[in-house]
Amino acid sequence: MSRRDILELEAQTTRIAEFQPAFVPVLLQTSEYAREYLHLPFGPLSLDADEDAVDQMVAKRMQRQQVLYQHGKQVTVVMLEGALRARVVSAPTLAGQLDRLTAVAGLASPELCIIPFEAAVPVFPLSGFRLYATWSSSS
Numbered sequence: 001m002s003r004r005d006i007l008e009l010e011a012q013t014t015r016i017a018e019f020q021p022a023f024v025p026v027l028l029q030t031s032e033y034a035r036e037y038l039h040l041p042f043g044p045l046s047l048d049a050d051e052d053a054v055d056q057m058v059a060k061r062m063q064r065q066q067v068l069y070q071h072g073k074q075v076t077v078v079m080l081e082g083a084l085r086a087r088v089v090s091a092p093t094l095a096g097q098l099d100r101l102t103a104v105a106g107l108a109s110p111e112l113c114i115i116p117f118e119a120a121v122p123v124f125p126l127s128g129f130r131l132y133a134t135w136s137s138s139s
Contacts, residue, residue: 007063011067014133015074017076017077017130017133018077018078019078021083022128025077027064033089033094034057036093075110076111077110079114082117
C-alpha cells in the first residue's frame with residue numbers, strides 16, 4: 001500500500017485503531033522521533049534511500065497526523081509501556097516525544113492507552129497492527 005493510499009484510507013475512515021508494542025506509532029511521532037527512527041540500521045537508508053527521501057517520509061508522517069484534528073474521527077492507540085521507554089532514539093528526542101504524547105492525550109479525538117509493565121500480557125506481541133473502520137449513522 002502506498003503512502004497516498006494510506007492518506008486516502010485514513011481520510012475515508014471514521015475510526016482508526018492501532019496497537020504498537022515497541023515504538024511510538026506514526027500518528028503520534030514528533031518529526032525528530034520520526035527522523036531518528038528512519039535513520040535506524042534497518043531503515044530506508046539501508047535500502048539505498050537518501051536524505052531527501054527521509055525528509056519526504058517525515059513530512060508525510062506529519063501530514064498524516066492531521067487526522068487527529070478532524071471532526072468525526074475516532075483514533076485509538078494502544079501501546080505497551082516499553083514503547084515509551086525503548087531507546088531507539090536519543091534521550092532528548094524521547095523526552096520531546098513523551099511531551100508530545102502528553103499534549104495529544106489532551107485532544108478530543110485520540111484515545112491513548114498504555115499497557116503498563118505490571119500488566120499480564122497473555123501472548124508475546126511480535127508486531128503492531130492498525131485497523132480502519134467506517135460506519136454510517138444511517139442504518
